[in-house]
Amino acid sequence: MTPLELRAVFAGYARGKDVLRDVSLTFAEGRVAALLGENGSGKSTLLKVLAGLLPPSRGTVLLRGRPISEVPRREAARQLGYLPQGFEPFFPATALDVVLLGRTPFLGAFSTPSRRDIAIARAALEEVDAAGLEERDVRSLSGGERQRVYLARALAGEPRVLLLDEPTASLDPRHRFLVLDVLRRLATRGVCCVFSTHEVDLAARTADDAVLLARGAVLGAGPVRQSVTERSISELFGVAACVTPLADGTPLVTLGAPPAVRDGGRG
Amino acid sequence: MRSPGRFLALLALLALGAVVASLLVGSVPIAPTDALAALAGDGDEATRTIVRDLRLPRALLGLLVGGALALSGAALQALLGNPLADPYLLGVSGGAACGTLAAVVLGLGTAGLFGSFALPLASLAGALGAVLLVGLGASVGGRLDRGRLLLSGVVVNALASAVLLFLLSVGDASDTRGFVFWMLGSLAGATGDAVVSLAVYSAVGLVVLLPLARAFDALTLGEETAFTLGVSVERAKRIAYVAASLLAAAAVAHAGIIGFVGLLVPHLVRRLTYGHRALLAGSFLAGGVLLVLSDLLARTLFSPNEISIGAVTALLGAPAFLVLLRRRA
Numbered sequence: 001m002t003p004l005e006l007r008a009v010f011a012g013y014a015r016g017k018d019v020l021r022d023v024s025l026t027f028a029e030g031r032v033a034a035l036l037g038e039n040g041s042g043k044s045t046l047l048k049v050l051a052g053l054l055p056p057s058r059g060t061v062l063l064r065g066r067p068i069s070e071v072p073r074r075e076a077a078r079q080l081g082y083l084p085q086g087f088e089p090f091f092p093a094t095a096l097d098v099v100l101l102g103r104t105p106f107l108g109a110f111s112t113p114s115r116r117d118i119a120i121a122r123a124a125l126e127e128v129d130a131a132g133l134e135e136r137d138v139r140s141l142s143g144g145e146r147q148r149v150y151l152a153r154a155l156a157g158e159p160r161v162l163l164l165d166e167p168t169a170s171l172d173p174r175h176r177f178l179v180l181d182v183l184r185r186l187a188t189r190g191v192c193c194v195f196s197t198h199e200v201d202l203a204a205r206t207a208d209d210a211v212l213l214a215r216g217a218v219l220g221a222g223p224v225r226q227s228v229t230e231r232s233i234s235e236l237f238g239v240a241a242c243v244t245p246l247a248d249g250t251p252l253v254t255l256g257a258p259p260a261v262r263d264g265g266r267g
Numbered sequence: 268m269r270s271p272g273r274f275l276a277l278l279a280l281l282a283l284g285a286v287v288a289s290l291l292v293g294s295v296p297i298a299p300t301d302a303l304a305a306l307a308g309d310g311d312e313a314t315r316t317i318v319r320d321l322r323l324p325r326a327l328l329g330l331l332v333g334g335a336l337a338l339s340g341a342a343l344q345a346l347l348g349n350p351l352a353d354p355y356l357l358g359v360s361g362g363a364a365c366g367t368l369a370a371v372v373l374g375l376g377t378a379g380l381f382g383s384f385a386l387p388l389a390s391l392a393g394a395l396g397a398v399l400l401v402g403l404g405a406s407v408g409g410r411l412d413r414g415r416l417l418l419s420g421v422v423v424n425a426l427a428s429a430v431l432l433f434l435l436s437v438g439d440a441s442d443t444r445g446f447v448f449w450m451l452g453s454l455a456g457a458t459g460d461a462v463v464s465l466a467v468y469s470a471v472g473l474v475v476l477l478p479l480a481r482a483f484d485a486l487t488l489g490e491e492t493a494f495t496l497g498v499s500v501e502r503a504k505r506i507a508y509v510a511a512s513l514l515a516a517a518a519v520a521h522a523g524i525i526g527f528v529g530l531l532v533p534h535l536v537r538r539l540t541y542g543h544r545a546l547l548a549g550s551f552l553a554g555g556v557l558l559v560l561s562d563l564l565a566r567t568l569f570s571p572n573e574i575s576i577g578a579v580t581a582l583l584g585a586p587a588f589l590v591l592l593r594r595r596a
Binding site: 051110 | 348349350478480481484485487488489491492494495496497498499537538541542544
């Protein structure tokens, strides 16, 4: 069954001012989808609608075929993981405590995390190369370290659908690749991953599918090899784009390359 | 580390110790054996009066007022996602003061027995009025907005100050002198009835707030993340708002405006334990301990004169808080 589907969705934050306009999309099991678009194009809004955080003003969001508004909160929380953009922590908590919060949908009001919960949380930290941060106070972590701890928090819920808002922002190159590797691994386990990013090159090499958003409408969607083209990317971002297919067919995207250089140059 | 049982048991012992100490220590020191006899209804009458009618209600009221204020602060900090929130932030203190002073100016305070019931009721009514006003200002489309809640509280407190000044200027000075003492906080008026009334408020507060501990934990990651973790965010916020306001209002009604307990205690407890279950229960106990000991200081430091307990908590709390803030950086 399709994990997540949008049917003719309009959504926004104020009455009569829709940010997303007539968006219909399906996200498949075991695939990684990248949301691409300029600032303010509606990527975060789309992720919020998919997470059930922002009810659409028109249209429906289906989680495994059921309207998400009709799925009990706890049940939805067990299926769906969501990582918002950078969040500044105000309260003291160790990284492990934070990751354990990812087990919330599986815990009763008065039960404490079991050994299994703790093992899952530790494995999640391991997965994002943050095992060494376990006992550190999250407030003392660097932006990139915190981002990985929060990602581990989302992983600890063992979601079938994982929504991530700019998961690679503020990460160094090594951890950027590591996080994208995590998404690929999750996809091989059947998880449906959707992430937004400005890093078109990384997205094109990691994702199976791309969704191109411009001013709240879908400009194009589908397998990366078809949707990420010089024309679509330069139209989307308003900068020159150079797309070279690699040996395995994945596109290598370079932005801002002047056409003169691409054509062989003038000296 | 993750089981708060031992931590809470230690705090409960401390609370018991503080109550016992406040039974024995004072302008008339009482030996433990005499105190026990007095509690059992034996011994000479003077000792019985001091222990059973004066010190015991006062110690128990202190325990409950401190507990209610600290519990209220802990819930409010969870609700606002702000470790620097204080129970008085939402207009409770200003509203309670207005209600009480209005009753005093209208002459209700001097009406003997009636007065001892009327003043706490007027205080509670004033506090709830202010809380409603703050809530009204902070609701956006049926949701409580965290940012607006803070601003709305500040504005309502400012309004309350204006009303207070107006009432003080039109009131009779001989009537309002007692009010000023009340405003600084005191446990001197402790009675068995007050203890029972506050015990009920505290019990309800604990019963309502403790099941929300897991939701409060999730809320430390922000409202959106908490929602996606399956938490009924709006429900948790609304319950926390009502419970925190009621607890603070009930405490103020019986003991006046005692500052710093609601701010300082949750902050302190948070350093010693993790998770809102331990934080809520621990704050309740630690707040009680702090207030009973502060009251002990208030009535013994310049004995036989009594200083205001609000002055003691502020004198202890402000420097302690500054030290905590410096260490945190």
